[in-house]
Amino acid sequence: MGDLRSQLLGNSDLSDGAVFKTVLFYSVLILLMPIGSFFATKMVVFEIVLGQESSITTNIISAIVAVVVLHLALGLFIYKAYFAGDKKGSKAD
Numbered sequence: 046m047g048d049l050r051s052q053l054l055g056n057s058d059l060s061d062g063a064v065f066k067t068v069l070f071y072s073v074l075i076l077l078m079p080i081g082s083f084f085a086t087k088m089v090v091f092e093i094v095l096g097q098e099s100s101i102t103t104n105i106i107s108a109i110v111a112v113v114v115l116h117l118a119l120g121l122f123i124y125k126a127y128f129a130g131d132k133k134g135s136k137a138d
Contacts, residue, residue: 047052071122074121074122078114079112079115080111081119082107082114083107083110085100086106087107
């Protein structure tokens with residue numbers, strides 16, 4: 046039967062370091078990209094490019110951009126997890 050990791054990853058030759066790098070990459074992507082996009086939208090787009098002062102409207106639009114970026118990052122993670130399992134299953138056949 047094996048442990049949970051081997052059940053989830055199948056008969057994968059991934060080392061612990063490779064798994065850690067993948068998890069760290071997606072964790073940073075999911076945590077830092079929305080925060081960065083919020084402040085980049087707020088400061089760069091609205092204050093520098095458009096010359097608007099910080100207001101509730103600019104904060105709301107920046108938050109919407111951050112939520113969209115978060116959903117894209119989560120979608121990328123789910124896509125990678127879903128289709129990585131298909132590739133491993135087809136190699137074993």
